[in-house]
Amino acid sequence: MTKILVGIDTGVNTGFAVAIDEGNGGKLNQVKSLTITKAMDEVKTIICNFGNSNVCLYIEDARLRTWFTGGREKAQGVGSVKRDAQIWEEWCKENQITFKLIHPRNNATKYKSEVFKKLTGWTNRTNEHARDAAMLVHGRFAKF
Template sequence: MTKILIGIDTGVNTGFAIAADRGNGGELEQVESLSITQAMGKVKELIEKWGNENVCLYIEDARQRTWFTGGREKAQGVGSVKRDAQIWEDWCNEQGLNYLMIHPAANATKTKADVFKKRTGWIERTNEHARDAAMLVFKRFAKF
């Protein structure tokens, strides 16, 4: 049975990626950047199509990050991303979804576009948020 893995990189520009694990690890099927509400809508569509038991969200949890660089503006942005991680966790619980909150250190973040293309084979245009979401689910085996 196919398992659908959804990668979420929280933030104003929500990174959103879909990978399908058909027993060989998650193969990317979609990599993009959306608003938080658009991403939540797509999650609901995937649940309707594949069933809750076959879908799991892998959400980068900025609340677990303890290292930061930059000034006051950067700190405000970090606070916003942490709040978004909490929103995602609350929403998943309210909806009864399968999800894992992933420590940022456990993900290959900030992958440059050329390296991402070589590593994943994904040739379409991406931004940093979309790539971060994709790396949460690329070649990952479903754990639910």
């Protein structure tokens, strides 16, 4: 049975990563950045192709974060990311999609490209949001 894990790093640039396990421990299949609506479309396509019961979303939930640094602009960005997490949660419930909300402290984030490549084996071009999404699903198949 094929298992699909989708990592979502919420924000204006939604980090989006897909890991597929076909009985071999799993590996990254997609690592990119999208708009929230394009990411939702991609999730729907994955579910159509693999079935709802084989897919689980791992969504970084900024609402659980209690530490912030920076000025007013940073605070507005944080509010936006928190709202996106809420939208993802509501959307998953409405569409009966299995999901897990991940506390930001429980995700290894902010890896530079070269470190990310060594950890994951993913050699294609990425940005910070895409890498953060990938780290939400990298190595999680044992917990699915």
